[in-house]
Amino acid sequence: MTDNENRTDPELMEAEGAEQAPAEETEQAPKQLPTAIRALVRRCCQGFRPPENMTVSEWADKYRELSNEASAEPGKWRTSRTPYLKEIMDSWNDPNIRHIVVVAASQVGKSEALNNVIGYVIHQDPGSILLIEPTIDDAKKYSKLRIRPMFRDTEVLKKLVRDAKRTSNNTMLEKSYPGGMLIMCGSTEAHALASMPMRYVLGDERDRWAGSAGKEGNPWDLAMARQTTFYNAKSFECSTPTIKGASAIEDAFYTGTQERWCVQCPSCGEYHDIRWKDIRFEYETAENNGKRTYKATKVWHVCPECGYIAQEREIKTADAKWIAENPSAYETGTRSFWLNAFVSPWKGWLAIVQEFLEARDDQERLKVKYNTLFGELWEDRGDLETEDEMMARREPYRAELPDGVLVLTCGVDVQDDRLEYEVVGWGQRDESWGIRRGQLMGDPAFPETWEMLDDILNHVYRYEDGKGLRISITFVDDGGHKTQYTRTECAKRANRRVFDIKGYGGDGIPYTAPPNKVKIMINNRYVGSCYQYKLGVDSGKQAIMNALKVKSPGPQYCHFPLNEEAGYGHKFFVGLLSEHLVYDPKKKNKWHWEKIPGHERNEPLDCRNYALAALKALNPDMDAMLARRNGTVQNRQPAARKQQTATSRAQARRTMEQRAERMFDW
Numbered sequence: 117m118t119d120n121e122n123r124t125d126p127e128l129m130e131a132e133g134a135e136q137a138p139a140e141e142t143e144q145a146p147k148q149l150p151t152a153i154r155a156l157v158r159r160c161c162q163g164f165r166p167p168e169n170m171t172v173s174e175w176a177d178k179y180r181e182l183s184n185e186a187s188a189e190p191g192k193w194r195t196s197r198t199p200y201l202k203e204i205m206d207s208w209n210d211p212n213i214r215h216i217v218v219v220a221a222s223q224v225g226k227s228e229a230l231n232n233v234i235g236y237v238i239h240q241d242p243g244s245i246l247l248i249e250p251t252i253d254d255a256k257k258y259s260k261l262r263i264r265p266m267f268r269d270t271e272v273l274k275k276l277v278r279d280a281k282r283t284s285n286n287t288m289l290e291k292s293y294p295g296g297m298l299i300m301c302g303s304t305e306a307h308a309l310a311s312m313p314m315r316y317v318l319g320d321e322r323d324r325w326a327g328s329a330g331k332e333g334n335p336w337d338l339a340m341a342r343q344t345t346f347y348n349a350k351s352f353e354c355s356t357p358t359i360k361g362a363s364a365i366e367d368a369f370y371t372g373t374q375e376r377w378c379v380q381c382p383s384c385g386e387y388h389d390i391r392w393k394d395i396r397f398e399y400e401t402a403e404n405n406g407k408r409t410y411k412a413t414k415v416w417h418v419c420p421e422c423g424y425i426a427q428e429r430e431i432k433t434a435d436a437k438w439i440a441e442n443p444s445a446y447e448t449g450t451r452s453f454w455l456n457a458f459v460s461p462w463k464g465w466l467a468i469v470q471e472f473l474e475a476r477d478d479q480e481r482l483k484v485k486y487n488t489l490f491g492e493l494w495e496d497r498g499d500l501e502t503e504d505e506m507m508a509r510r511e512p513y514r515a516e517l518p519d520g521v522l523v524l525t526c527g528v529d530v531q532d533d534r535l536e537y538e539v540v541g542w543g544q545r546d547e548s549w550g551i552r553r554g555q556l557m558g559d560p561a562f563p564e565t566w567e568m569l570d571d572i573l574n575h576v577y578r579y580e581d582g583k584g585l586r587i588s589i590t591f592v593d594d595g596g597h598k599t600q601y602t603r604t605e606c607a608k609r610a611n612r613r614v615f616d617i618k619g620y621g622g623d624g625i626p627y628t629a630p631p632n633k634v635k636i637m638i639n640n641r642y643v644g645s646c647y648q649y650k651l652g653v654d655s656g657k658q659a660i661m662n663a664l665k666v667k668s669p670g671p672q673y674c675h676f677p678l679n680e681e682a683g684y685g686h687k688f689f690v691g692l693l694s695e696h697l698v699y700d701p702k703k704k705n706k707w708h709w710e711k712i713p714g715h716e717r718n719e720p721l722d723c724r725n726y727a728l729a730a731l732k733a734l735n736p737d738m739d740a741m742l743a744r745r746n747g748t749v750q751n752r753q754p755a756a757r758k759q760q761t762a763t764s765r766a767q768a769r770r771t772m773e774q775r776a777e778r779m780f781d782w
């Protein structure tokens with residue numbers, strides 16, 4: 117690479133001019149001018165020193181110091197420590213390559229690779245760099261914790277770099293050096309620089325960028341537009357991945373060579389990248405005060421080709437190389453790389469599995485682990501079981517009401533020719549039990565249809581010990597063609613907490629809110645009013661999907677009865693799993709729920725959603741409910757209670773054993 121072209125960079129001339137000619141110097145006595153000019157020339161010439169003809173990794177090995185505050189291993193940079201970064205960094209020196217994409221787990225060193233590129237550019241091939249972080253706060257943090265320490269501790273950079281002014285609107289941070297400037301900003305501010313040509317564009321944490329920079333559009337496209345004047349421009353974008361189908365870095369990865377870091381199997385000699393699906397582990401569980409804790413005890417890798425079982429050490433010392441799935445993209449100038457944490461020298465496999473175990477019961481945390489730890493995209497339905505698997509999860513209830521149920525709610529969906537309902541039992545920490553569901557055939561315009569529903573709503577549901585529970589609250593959807601009849605029937609049953617609801621899709625609508633009064637009009641005549649709850653149904657769908665992913669009884673877990681009269685057959689599960697979250701950047705609500713092909717009937721999901729919303733609106737004190745339930749049971753039938761506890765313990769143990777057998781399904 118030569119740097120001749122730098123001298124004609126318009127932004128360089130501007131930057132140099134601005135820095136080198138302070139007004140008071142030019143106004144001084146003429147005989148001092150040569151000094152100023154000499155200084156100017158000297159400084160300009162620093163930009164002309166010949167490059168050392170080295171690659172980024174060679175530069176880093178020779179010059180780069182890792183700082184205390186930013187590195188687990190401060191001191192001299194050694195590329196041999198993270199051999200997978202060598203090719204990523206050195207592709208920067210390949211004149212054919214204009215665009216580098218890195219998808220990576222955290223703790224594999226991708227930020228340091230990015231920093232090495234910055235250091236190399238400043239020292240060896242100067243030009244202006246635009247470094248874009250998701251937000252201006254991220255940019256400030258990156259500047260303070262990563263960039264400033266690197267400039268301080270790496271001697272050759274210390275001599276070249278100085279802080280430039282902050283721009284007046286405080287949305288950018290600048291460092292200047294001979295031959296260019298490093299400008300750091302947030303993705304929402306990228307448009308502020310639209311007029312400035314930039315030879316180098318670096319995008320960090322791409323998947324957390326704003327969808328658009330103000331009205332100007334996609335921030336990455338805006339950043340790329342600055343490079344058009346440079347035949348030798350380069351860009352580098354990196355990120356931990358996020359959600360499949362909604363990941364900018366995933367899209368970018370597929371435009372490139374799609375290289376994965378592959379390790380040679382000690383047995384069959386084939387090369388594979390180390391993926392989570394091929395990792396196996398063992399663990400122990402303990403239960404303390406109702407909270408389950410896990411401890412990972414063993415972890416190994418199974419070769420997807422030959423089944424060879426390899427230990428972590430074997431994998432980390434085996435021969436490894438980048439293998440491209442789409443090598444032809446090299447011709448178009450884009451190399452893309454994908455890395456997960458299993459190759460990191462800083463992250464042991466046991467620690468990875470331990471983190472996974474600690475997150476497994478919480479979908480939000482688990483999603484983050486998929487992204488940051490495994491470096492894998494999260495598929496929203498990816499680990500959701502199919503309807504068949506969900507059916508296989510059904511369990512025989514020993515009574516109409518299993519012991520953990522403390523509150524009953526009901527959700528009703530109104531169709532033109534029928535009512536569909538589900539009665540759901542709720543326990544502590546959102547554990548739930550499907551109790552009964554079904555269809556009541558009949559036109560909702562006729563009171564007779566609703567009288568059938570009364571049989572469900574007035575029924576006393578019994579525990580094994582004979583005690584009973586009634587439905588506390590019922591939510592009935594008035595959407596569709598029978599709105600006014602539905603309202604009429606709800607109004608009649610208001611004293612039994614049967615409420616009309618209206619569901620709204622889209623972001624930012626609270627799941628439940630206090631009810632409003634709405635009119636009931638029959639034949640255009642006002643006949644009365646009823647309470648109506650407005651529901652943000654999307655939040656409910658997400659909560660239900662999250663709960664369905666919990667695989668072991670306890671908080672959030674959904675139980676379903678095997679007992680035939682309860683009505684939980686195949687159709688129910690197809691309907692329950694009928695929708696998934698889809699990302700479409702063109703739509704107003706970028707995230708929206710869509711029916712999955714083959715799952716056209718979604719009433720079971722709606723009914724479950726209304727039953728959950730009813731619970732949230734009721735907001736019962738579950739501890740008090742539990743105390744009441746225990747108290748009653750203990751007073752009346754202590755022996756039966758004791759026996760039951762032993763039985764449920766045995767049942768819990770059996771479930772754990774079954775789970776241990778299924779462990780490898782993860």
Ligand SMILES: [Zn+2]
Nearest residue numbers: 381384419422
């Ligand atoms: Zn093998």
